[in-house]
Amino acid sequence: xxxxxxxxxxxxxxxxxxxxxxxxxxxxxxxxxxxxxxxxxxxxxxxxxxxxxxxxxxxxxxxxxxxxxxxxxxxxxxxxxxxxxxxxxxxxxxxxxxxxxxxxxxxxxxxxxxxxxxxxxxxxxxxxxxxxxxxxxxxxxxxxxxxxxxxxxxxxxxxxxxxxxxxxxxxxxxxxxxxxxxxxxxxxxxxxxxxxxxxxxxxxxxxxxxxxxxxxxxxxxxxxxxxxxxxxxxxxxxxxxxxxxxxxxxxxxxxxxxxxxxxxxxxxxxxxxxxxxxxxxxxxxxxxxxxxxxxxxxxxxxxxxxxxxxxxxxxxxxxxxxxxxxxxxxxxxxxxxxxxxxxxxxxxxxxxxxxxxxxxxxxxxxxxxxxxxxxxxxxxxxxxxxxxxxxxxxxxxxxxxxxxxxxxxxxxxxxxxxxxxxxxxxxxxxxxxxxxxxxxxxxxxxxxxxxxxxxxxxxxxxxxxxxxxxxxxxxxxxxxxxxxxxxxxxxxxxxxxxxxxxxxxxxxxxxxxxxxxxxxxxxxxxxxxxxxxxxxxxxxxxxxxxxxxxxxxxxxxxxxxxxxxxxxxxxxxxxxxxxxxxxxxxxxxxxxxxxxxxxxxxxxxxxx
Ligand code: NAP
Numbered sequence: 001x002x003x004x005x006x007x008x009x010x011x012x013x014x015x016x017x018x019x020x021x022x023x024x025x026x027x028x029x030x031x032x033x034x035x036x037x038x039x040x041x042x043x044x045x046x047x048x049x050x051x052x053x054x055x056x057x058x059x060x061x062x063x064x065x066x067x068x069x070x071x072x073x074x075x076x077x078x079x080x081x082x083x084x085x086x087x088x089x090x091x092x093x094x095x096x097x098x099x100x101x102x103x104x105x106x107x108x109x110x111x112x113x114x115x116x117x118x119x120x121x122x123x124x125x126x127x128x129x130x131x132x133x134x135x136x137x138x139x140x141x142x143x144x145x146x147x148x149x150x151x152x153x154x155x156x157x158x159x160x161x162x163x164x165x166x167x168x169x170x171x172x173x174x175x176x177x178x179x180x181x182x183x184x185x186x187x188x189x190x191x192x193x194x195x196x197x198x199x200x201x202x203x204x205x206x207x208x209x210x211x212x213x214x215x216x217x218x219x220x221x222x223x224x225x226x227x228x229x230x231x232x233x234x235x236x237x238x239x240x241x242x243x244x245x246x247x248x249x250x251x252x253x254x255x256x257x258x259x260x261x262x263x264x265x266x267x268x269x270x271x272x273x274x275x276x277x278x279x280x281x282x283x284x285x286x287x288x289x290x291x292x293x294x295x296x297x298x299x300x301x302x303x304x305x306x307x308x309x310x311x312x313x314x315x316x317x318x319x320x321x322x323x324x325x326x327x328x329x330x331x332x333x334x335x336x337x338x339x340x341x342x343x344x345x346x347x348x349x350x351x352x353x354x355x356x357x358x359x360x361x362x363x364x365x366x367x368x369x370x371x372x373x374x375x376x377x378x379x380x381x382x383x384x385x386x387x388x389x390x391x392x393x394x395x396x397x398x399x400x401x402x403x404x405x406x407x408x409x410x411x412x413x414x415x416x417x418x419x420x421x422x423x424x425x426x427x428x429x430x431x432x433x434x435x436x437x438x439x440x441x442x443x444x445x446x447x448x449x450x451x452x453x454x455x456x457x458x459x460x461x462x463x464x465x466x467x468x469x470x471x472x473x474x475x476x477x478x479x480x481x482x483x484x485x486x487x488x489x490x491x492x493x494x495x496x497x498x499x500x501x502x503x504x505x506x507x508x509x510x511x512x513x514x515x516x517x518x519x520x521x522x523x524x525x526x527x528x529x530x531x532x533x534x535x536x537x538x539x540x541x542x543x544x545x546x547x548x549x550x551x552x553x554x555x556x557x558x559x560x561x562x563x564x565x566x567x568x569x570x571x572x573x574x575x576x577x578x579x580x581x582x583x584x585x586x587x588x589x590x591x592x593x594x595x596x597x598x599x600x601x602x603x604x605x606x607x608x
Contacts, residue, residue: 017351024377025549027407028273029557035206036409036556037434040219043211044204047219047432051226052108053098056162060184065158066090067509068179068189070165070446072155073102074495075195075483077146078123078502080155086510092189093150093159094181096447100155101146102197104139109223109252110232110259112139115280115387116493117319120302123495128152131290136282136387139232160185168192168443168450170478175518175596177479191509195483195498196446199436205247209413217430220252227429228263236263244268245418245425247410248433249275254386256433261394268401268425270418272409273383273549276357276376278322280387303574306491310572311342322387323492325353326380350379364392371395373404382548384492438552439566442482452477465565469522469530469591470580472501478519479512481505487534489576490568500577507584508592518596526591537570 030036040048067083069076072095083091097105114121118132122145125131130148132141150156160181167180176188202219204210218224225231229238236259244264246253249271261267300318307315308327313334317324329349333340358375365371374392376383394400403420405411412419417427441459443450450458456476461467468474471488472481482488483505489497512520522530542564550557569576583590 014348014351017354020377021379021547021549024407025547025557028550030550036550037203037437038206038210039437040202040204047204047217047222048202049222050097050162051222051224052105053162056098058160058183061160061187062185064090064176064188065092066189066513067092067191067193068177068187069093069193069195070448071095071102071195071197071200072097072100072146072150072159072161073104073195073197074123074146074149075102075197075498075502076100076193077149077153077155078495078499079193079195079483079505081124081127081149081153082499082502082506083509084153084155086506088506088510088513091155091158092187093155094163094165094179095159095161096164098162099143099147100150100159101143103199104143104146106200106221107252108139108143108232109220109256110228110230110236111255111257112232112252113137113255114139114142115251116323117305117321118142119298120305120319120493121495123499124149124152125298126295131285134282134284136280165446165448167448168480170452170480172453175479190513191479191481193481193483193505194442194446196442198438198484198486201437201445201447202432203434203437204432205410205434207247207410207413212415213413213417213427213430214415215417215428215430217432219432219434220248220256221436230259230263236260239263239265239429241265242428243417243426244429244431245270245427246431246433247418248435249273250433250435251275251384251386252435253433254388254391256431257400258388258390258394260431261397261400264399264429266399266401268403268418268427269395270403270405270410270420271373272405272407273551274374274376274404275383275386276354276378276380277374277386277388277391278325278357278360280322280389282389302493302496305493306496306573306577309491309493310574311346312572312574322385326350329353350381353380354378361392365395367395370402373402378549379544379547382545383551383553435552439486439555439563442484450477450480452480465562467527467531467565469526470504470583471569472504473520473522473527473592475522475524475527478521481509485568486566487530488568489573489580491573497573497576500580504580504584508589511589512594516596517594520589520592520594522591523593530591531565534567534569535564538564538567539570541567541570 069079072093076093080091114137117135118137122132128148164182166182169178171178176190177192179187202221216227228236230236242264243266244260245268247270304315304318308317308324313331326349330345333345361371361374395402405420410418410420417425437445443458453476461476466486468487471486483501491497545554548554555563
């Protein structure tokens with residue numbers, strides 16, 4: 001059991017709180033040469049195998065499509081849907097999983113759910129005529145919705161599942177991409193869209209001896225129900241009588257710890273940094289509320305949420321949940337003092353919110369030392385905020401032990417179990433809730449090589465850090481659309497930004513196909529100017545991240561030029577969306593070089 005913390009600062013003394021945050025950050029800052037994580041291909045490829053797929057045999061494909069979309073998660077589905085709406089028919093989704101769903105295909109761990117409100121998270125609700133059954137959807141409902149979108153927009157036609165893209169090679173003579181896969185395919189595509197998602201590759205902790213454990217071990221994104229029994233919503237019956245350990249206390253662990261605690265004989269939760277865990281308050285969807293919704297309600301609700309997260313306090317907060325809490329607090333403070341400095345108000349709102357989060361832990365967890373160890377000492381948005389109504393109370397159960405490592409992490413894994421502070425915890429089953437590879441070269445992270453003009457690789461081009469126009473185009477890689485938050489819009493409601501990028505790409509691709517444009521790529525000037533914008537607008541975000549406890553948001557505390565260059569657009573997602581809309585409306589494809597027939601300016605405006 002962790003020792004009680006006698007150094008807790010006075011919760012109203014802002015300087016003391018800032019100092020406590022600094023001490024906690026220092027405690028977790030990696031030591032020189034410390035390897036925080038280990039690549040799953042470094043001896044653990046068996047932990048990345050798809051446990052949900054049944055074997056599939058098919059002949060290799062050697063055909064041609066207009067647009068090949070790599071990834072069948074919401075990014076790929078939205079791209080496919082918006083392309084269909086823009087009149088593009090010859091599209092193909094290629095996906096490593098055996099079905100659509102992306103992150104919701106892979107993450108089927110017990111308790112998996114989305115803590116972004118379902119009415120804004122599940123895309124295309126009005127288009128598909130679906131309404132989620134509750135305010136925060138469980139994973140199975142989200143996966144079923146991904147399938148609904150695929151059926152509605154005929155995206156299963158021509159899709160390739162259980163297929164890993166291995167190479168993308170630009171063929172300048174034909175102005176197309178040659179796409180190789182692990183099934184021997186060699187397809188050609190006039191355009192490719194990389195919608196592989198920022199969190200698609202599981203990683204393991206860089207703990208000494210991680211390969212030695214002889215019990216059953218797996219990563220949360222490849223849940224081994226053969227080992228645990230049960231399902232995402234039913235008791236894990238095979239864990240009766242078993243000692244189970246879970247390493248990690250991020251958003252995934254917060255959700256699967258309660259069901260593990262219910263079924264295991266004993267559960268050990270190994271913690272390096274506690275998450276901020278606030279109440280979620282789920283509820284069934286109210287039919288009367290649904291009946292009163294006007295046409296266009298979903299877009300309005302999505303945009304309201306993004307506005308709150310962008311700091312636009314003039315837009316009403318329609319979602320009003322734990323994500324928009326700081327905007328609500330700032331509104332109240334500004335009503336009291338309209339001349340106050342917004343950044344000072346934001347810091348105060350954040351510090352006060354975290355005081356509440358810690359007070360809720362104290363009120364819920366009976367053992368004082370455990371409650372102290374569960375308290376997060378950092379700003380709300382330093383790490384991904386978590387929302388769960390049962391996680392904290394789990395630590396009142398006699399069969400659950402929090403093994404707090406006081407910021408240093410698990411020190412060793414042995415054949416029998418996990419070692420912390422010199423004590424070995426013997427285990428039958430060890431679960432890695434240690435997250436996903438983040439950042440770097442999207443192609444390498446997604447398991448394929450890419451060669452653009454004159455054989456240039458993305459790793460070569462980005463050796464000094466990312467460079468793009470709008471995070472979506474990069475010179476030397478024509479007709480290749482990148483989709484993701486780096487140098488682009490970023491909202492915790494991921495599907496919103498995916499949709500904006502999908503609309504943008506569909507607009508451009510539909511124009512190129514209609515007008516006979518052979519290639520599009522950004523000019524060097526436009527790309528340099530965008531990188532300069534990202535760097536200058538990202539300065540305050542970078543300073544904020546520097547003040548944060550290490551994690552994947554700040555490259556584990558390693559501030560670097562590469563991190564600064566892969567930050568999202570710093571003026572916020574709402575401004576980014578507006579910028580893309582105006583760019584499309586202008587009709588001159590500013591900053592892009594369009595080569596081939598009818599490549600010039602256009603006044604057409606196809607907003608799907
Ligand atoms: P994560 O946030 O990256 O968490 C990894 C965890 O492993 C952290 O708690 C980390 O501790 C811990 N860890 C790593 N090495 C360790 C060691 N040696 N000893 C002890 N602990 C160690 O991964 P995740 O929880 O899978 O979440 C990833 C992302 O998925 C989330 O941020 C979110 O974007 C998404 N997600 C979303 C939902 C949703 O509701 N929509 C649900 C789940 C996940 P430190 O914090 O100290 O590094």
